[in-house]
Amino acid sequence: MSTNGQPVTRQDPPRALSTVVNPALRVLLRSPLAGRLPGGLILVRFSGRKTGREYELPVGIHDVDGRPAVLSNSRWRENFRGGAPVSIVQGGVIRTGTGTLVDEPDAAAAIALGLLREYGPEQAPRMGLRIEPGHEPTVEDLRRLDPMPAFILLDLDDGEELPAAAEGGTALYRSVELIERAQVLDRPAAALRAAVAPLIPHGPVKDTLSGTWLGHPLHPVTVHVPIGAWLSALVLDLIGGRRSRRAADELVAVGILGTLPSAAAGASDWLDTTGAERRVGLVHATGNVLALLLQVWSLVARWRGRRGRGVLLSAAANGLVGFTGYLGGHLAYNQGVGVDTTIFDAGPTDWTGVADLADLPEGRPVAVPAGQISLLLLRDGDRLHAMDNRCTHRGGPLADGEVVDGCIVCPWHQSAFRLEDGTIAEGPAVRPQPSYETRVTGTRVEVRRAEPKGLRRNAV
Numbered sequence: 533m534s535t536n537g538q539p540v541t542r543q544d545p546p547r548a549l550s551t552v553v554n555p556a557l558r559v560l561l562r563s564p565l566a567g568r569l570p571g572g573l574i575l576v577r578f579s580g581r582k583t584g585r586e587y588e589l590p591v592g593i594h595d596v597d598g599r600p601a602v603l604s605n606s607r608w609r610e611n612f613r614g615g616a617p618v619s620i621v622q623g624g625v626i627r628t629g630t631g632t633l634v635d636e637p638d639a640a641a642a643i644a645l646g647l648l649r650e651y652g653p654e655q656a657p658r659m660g661l662r663i664e665p666g667h668e669p670t671v672e673d674l675r676r677l678d679p680m681p682a683f684i685l686l687d688l689d690d691g692e693e694l695p696a697a698a699e700g701g702t703a704l705y706r707s708v709e710l711i712e713r714a715q716v717l718d719r720p721a722a723a724l725r726a727a728v729a730p731l732i733p734h735g736p737v738k739d740t741l742s743g744t745w746l747g748h749p750l751h752p753v754t755v756h757v758p759i760g761a762w763l764s765a766l767v768l769d770l771i772g773g774r775r776s777r778r779a780a781d782e783l784v785a786v787g788i789l790g791t792l793p794s795a796a797a798g799a800s801d802w803l804d805t806t807g808a809e810r811r812v813g814l815v816h817a818t819g820n821v822l823a824l825l826l827q828v829w830s831l832v833a834r835w836r837g838r839r840g841r842g843v844l845l846s847a848a849a850n851g852l853v854g855f856t857g858y859l860g861g862h863l864a865y866n867q868g869v870g871v872d873t874t875i876f877d878a879g880p881t882d883w884t885g886v887a888d889l890a891d892l893p894e895g896r897p898v899a900v901p902a903g904q905i906s907l908l909l910l911r912d913g914d915r916l917h918a919m920d921n922r923c924t925h926r927g928g929p930l931a932d933g934e935v936v937d938g939c940i941v942c943p944w945h946q947s948a949f950r951l952e953d954g955t956i957a958e959g960p961a962v963r964p965q966p967s968y969e970t971r972v973t974g975t976r977v978e979v980r981r982a983e984p985k986g987l988r989r990n991a992v
């Protein structure tokens with residue numbers, strides 16, 4: 533390593549190493565194992581001032597005259613200029629407070645020098661520094677560094693310290709949250725999307741794969757084939773004896789073939805996701821592709837008479853599918869992918885005034901509040917149409933869409949709903965739009981839920 537003739541130099545870890553190690557550290561620092569990690573490591577959490585995004589970084593923590601402090605050689609420290617809210621996870625507990633940036637050269641160099649003397653030169657890498665053997669570092673050495681180390685002094689609440697697990701469930705769940713926030717996945721997700729989208733064009737192909745014809749997303753139905761076949765094969769492998777070997781091998785092959793419709797249907801759903809859903813979906817799909825490759829490898833091993841290897845590979849694939857299944861459940865139950873987004877919308881079931889007739893332009897949809905929901909109203913000659921303004925597919929604002937051939941076309945993924953009754957003229961939506969009866973009393977437009985679902989008392 534070049535020292536440029538300087539006795540004290542920066543020794544930052546390679547960026548690629550951080551990219552690999554940091555996600556693992558985040559999981560570990562939130563897990564029950566956190567208390568067993570070296571005490572100098574913490575997670576620091578803060579909001580980006582410009583982006584508004586939440587950040588979470590594994591960093592070293594130092595003691596500066598009895599105050600906890602974080603050293604930063606990177607630009608994220610600017611978020612603490614003048615002070616900013618911060619929370620840290622340390623040893624399995626969470627503390628909140630304020631972080632204040634100290635980067636005035638004399639003050640920062642004095643803090644760094646004090647820590648270097650305390651740790652000794654061999655521990656300088658803890659601070660991202662390297663000291664030439666035999667050299668006694670000085671303030672001037674530190675001031676010459678570019679950029680100089682700066683510190684974020686932390687004032688943390690003494691109050692209640694919460695176990696990390698209380699923040700949001702198990703280590704597994706927290707690891708999924710990590711995936712949700714992993715912006716590093718956005719670029720490969722965008723590249724994959726660009727490659728897959730032309731294969732599933734809007735129209736009959738998309739509607740078939742989405743499940744528009746079924747009234748339910750198709751993907752959850754299709755996954756039963758590979759999961760069921762592979763799990764059954766493993767059961768036969770483990771307890772079926774020699775007589776079941778052929779059946780087990782055939783089940784592995786059936787599962788492999790079954791991934792084709794399952795992947796196609798899943799890809800169709802994934803194309804309509806964004807942000808955290810798209811990231812989780814990408815990992816879900818990647819894990820499933822790996823499981824598929826393991827099963828193909830297993831089948832080849834079985835055909836070549838390497839039964840033990842084949843069974844082990846199948847077992848590994850089943851374990852992986854268990855994890856991707858967890859992600860699939862997260863996508864559906866926690867992120868609402870594939871769920872009718874209006875299911876908990878409780879619009880009026882008794883006649884309720886929502887607008888003045890004079891405020892409704894002819895032929896142009898408008899959104900009006902109706903209790904706790906937003907309604908789309910459309911005046912069409914002497915007729916009035918009303919439906920939930922939130923698209924059942926992924927929640928697009930229908931009133932921003934266009935009216936085409938008696939349908940409202942969602943601006944997000946172009947599902948078309950008949951204005952007459954909310955039924956689907958074209959997907960990818962799989963559930964009709966809740967529609968409302970209308971009448972005019974005096975000058976007021978009144979609505980009430982028209983379709984049978986309105987009879988149900990929805991949770992709100």
Ligand code: FES
Pocket residue numbers: 804923924925926927928942943944945946947959960961
């Ligand atoms: S949100 Fe996807 S079609 Fe409306």
